[in-house]
Amino acid sequence: MAIDILLTLLTVVFSLMVVFSKKTVVAAFSLLMTLLVIAMIYFQLGTVFLSAVQVLVNAGAIAILFVFVMMLINLEQFQNNREKSKWKLIVSTLTMLVLLGVFALVINNNIEALSVVNLTDNSMKTLFAKLFDVYYLPFEMATVLLLASIVASIVITSHDKAEKLEEK
Amino acid sequence: MLEAAIEILLKTVVILALPLGALPLIIHVERRGAAFMQKRLGPNRVGPFGLLQPLADVAKFMFKEEVHPTHVKPFFYTAAPVVALVVALLPLACIPVAGPIEAFGRTIFPEVFRSDMGIFFAFAVSALGSYGILLAGWASNNKYSMLGALRACAQMVSYELSLSTSVVAMIFVYGTNDIHQMISSQTGYWFGVIPQWGFFYQPVAAMLFLVGIFAESNRLPFDLAEGESEIVAGYHLEYSSMKFALFFMAEYIHMIALSALFIIMFFGGYSLLPGFDLIAGNNPALIVVLQVASLVIKVALMIWFFVWVRWTLPRFRYDQLMNLGWERLLPLGIANLIVTVLFVYFRNR
Numbered sequence A: 001m002a003i004d005i006l007l008t009l010l011t012v013v014f015s016l017m018v019v020f021s022k023k024t025v026v027a028a029f030s031l032l033m034t035l036l037v038i039a040m041i042y043f044q045l046g047t048v049f050l051s052a053v054q055v056l057v058n059a060g061a062i063a064i065l066f067v068f069v070m071m072l073i074n075l076e077q078f079q080n081n082r083e084k085s086k087w088k089l090i091v092s093t094l095t096m097l098v099l100l101g102v103f104a105l106v107i108n109n110n111i112e113a114l115s116v117v118n119l120t121d122n123s124m125k126t127l128f129a130k131l132f133d134v135y136y137l138p139f140e141m142a143t144v145l146l147l148a149s150i151v152a153s154i155v156i157t158s159h160d161k162a163e164k165l166e167e168k
Numbered sequence B: 001m002l003e004a005a006i007e008i009l010l011k012t013v014v015i016l017a018l019p020l021g022a023l024p025l026i027i028h029v030e031r032r033g034a035a036f037m038q039k040r041l042g043p044n045r046v047g048p049f050g051l052l053q054p055l056a057d058v059a060k061f062m063f064k065e066e067v068h069p070t071h072v073k074p075f076f077y078t079a080a081p082v083v084a085l086v087v088a089l090l091p092l093a094c095i096p097v098a099g100p101i102e103a104f105g106r107t108i109f110p111e112v113f114r115s116d117m118g119i120f121f122a123f124a125v126s127a128l129g130s131y132g133i134l135l136a137g138w139a140s141n142n143k144y145s146m147l148g149a150l151r152a153c154a155q156m157v158s159y160e161l162s163l164s165t166s167v168v169a170m171i172f173v174y175g176t177n178d179i180h181q182m183i184s185s186q187t188g189y190w191f192g193v194i195p196q197w198g199f200f201y202q203p204v205a206a207m208l209f210l211v212g213i214f215a216e217s218n219r220l221p222f223d224l225a226e227g228e229s230e231i232v233a234g235y236h237l238e239y240s241s242m243k244f245a246l247f248f249m250a251e252y253i254h255m256i257a258l259s260a261l262f263i264i265m266f267f268g269g270y271s272l273l274p275g276f277d278l279i280a281g282n283n284p285a286l287i288v289v290l291q292v293a294s295l296v297i298k299v300a301l302m303i304w305f306f307v308w309v310r311w312t313l314p315r316f317r318y319d320q321l322m323n324l325g326w327e328r329l330l331p332l333g334i335a336n337l338i339v340t341v342l343f344v345y346f347r348n349r
Helices: A002-020 A024-044 A048-073 A086-108 A124-131 A136-167 B002-037 B053-063 B074-094 B118-126 B129-139 B143-174 B179-184 B203-216 B241-266 B276-280 B284-310 B318-348
Strands: B101-103 B106-108
Touching (some): B002 B053, B002 B241, B074 B129, B203 B318, B276 B284
């Protein structure tokens, strides 16, 4: 029990550090630590496979690319670019409200696929059978989220390009 | 509860003591082996055959003044060697040194962390190996170190892919993730002489894995991270005395762990060497001793192979390294994986 609380606290602390740390490399390492602590939580729940995949894919491959890029281009000049604008405030408030609404929906309506997940099964076969059967909706929602982030990254980078063209 | 805790503690001590105790010997073999291949004598003055030279080196590292450069990032600079060593030690947790032992009325598994996902765990934690090097290079705040770290990182990420394809192919061949089951399916013999090792089922996967472990442990011909003639000493340029020794130890322990994994997947792990089963007979205690001996002999041969390759092949150029990884090994690995999966599918139908 104590270890569960400790791990949860660590996850929260490291996630907050990802958002609020001023140094980009420190933020990247906090992201790595968040991913590792989540892997530890999976481990604590008895799913060695999930925790190994979390470490292998997220911590070992994805986070290393973040750290790699941040070290390569030395982002220290962007340390304090947290400009405050009205639009940012409005958009973030809207997002917060939508998220809260979704949470309220999930808690009030007992959707089967979004209920408490029983993770104690260690066998891969049953895990994937469940993933493609009961938890199909969350699984697909995660892919939609990934698609959204891909679109967002394209928008951000192409915006820069357009500005540079205007300067020329 | 207490019994289990004591058991895990004892196992941890033994698993840590074996490779750490073998380290001085390995370093000695490396130096004498290098000398042997270059037709010189090597360190032979301290003790019989120069065997005490590593101890003298340790004493030197301990008492040397530690230079702490002022331009480094202190926290990450100090953390990097520790991260490197700890991450190198982690995969050893699930490598069994012998088969399950029936003693004190129950079955004891001679590995620290027993899981039927052992092989996944080992590869997951060894994938973190590049963080120590990356941290060291960045925290040193020095262009040579940074270049070395970036090279090491790019190389490890690239070769991890072809290494993983060979691991997945082997998991399909054995049909299990459990290390003990993998080894027990390699214990038989063909015609009574040739052991049924994974190497004979999957020579291509074995080759990919072998190249992968050379790249993962940053050994020649893949030691671009250090490349003395180009970037001085790479990521550990700013480190001296015991901090440097930690990186040194991490490299050798990484070698031992990856060799052990290679042997588990392709050369029968702790299964007895041909001829040992005649000595062992049905004596369970003797079988365990010979199993440990078999594993140690196999790992020792692998370490000798590392030394041999080091003084045989020159260092790759960076573009050659990337071409080999992405254009040769990865397509080969994927093709091998597809053929293996199809074969296993039609065999099991």
